[in-house]
Amino acid sequence: MAIEVAGNTIDTDEEGYLTNRDDWNEEIATAMAKEDDCDLSDNHWEVINFLREYYEEYQIAPAVRVLTKAIGKKLGKDKGNSKYLYELFPYGPAKQACKYAGLPKPTGCV
């Protein structure tokens, strides 16, 4: 599979995750979100950027439980809970946000 962004074709796997993480840019994230009828707000970007930093440090996309806890620690308790994260990413915060962040699907429970 692939996604078209600004005239470029970017390879993805069968579930829409980027094949090559280095292809990522913000336009791609926006285009992926648009396909899911999702407009990215600052709150979405906060989570997406957090995931990219997490991956950079640990070379892994965190499981949803770990993501929730870590977001709570970094951005505050009102954001570190499943309700908030599922409202932003109804297809599953770890799964959907990782896709927009250009990361592979998380290891373990998504």
Next chain:
Amino acid sequence: MSEAIKKFMYVNRKAPYGTVYALESLEVVLIGAAFDQDVSMAFMDDGVFQLTKGQDTGDTGVKNFSPTYKALGDYDVNKLYVEKESLEERGLSLDDLMPLTYEDEDDDWNEKPSIKLVSRSELTDLMEEQDVLMNF
């Protein structure tokens, strides 16, 4: 059905790169961490190299997953037993290993070391206590 918590120990005996054992073990541990069991990892023989600092896989074309061991604390896997004799036989000491830590929920989230040095006989005793041993 009983919901008793079982003691799982993942025993790592091989160097991190060159075979798939170390990465497979790490992935099983991270996936299994969702099940709220009592999980520990043991590192012995060449397995102690899995925790050494400064791994660089740049020239091998293999992903460097060594930083992922640092995420174990986030997954509540915070008992990493390293066998003293295996370290010494390879000319290594605790200083050669990554400083892995976790935050202790029961102690105001204080950061504590996850790595525990144990002797061969202490590790034997720990293995005796386990319900499940998985060897990689």
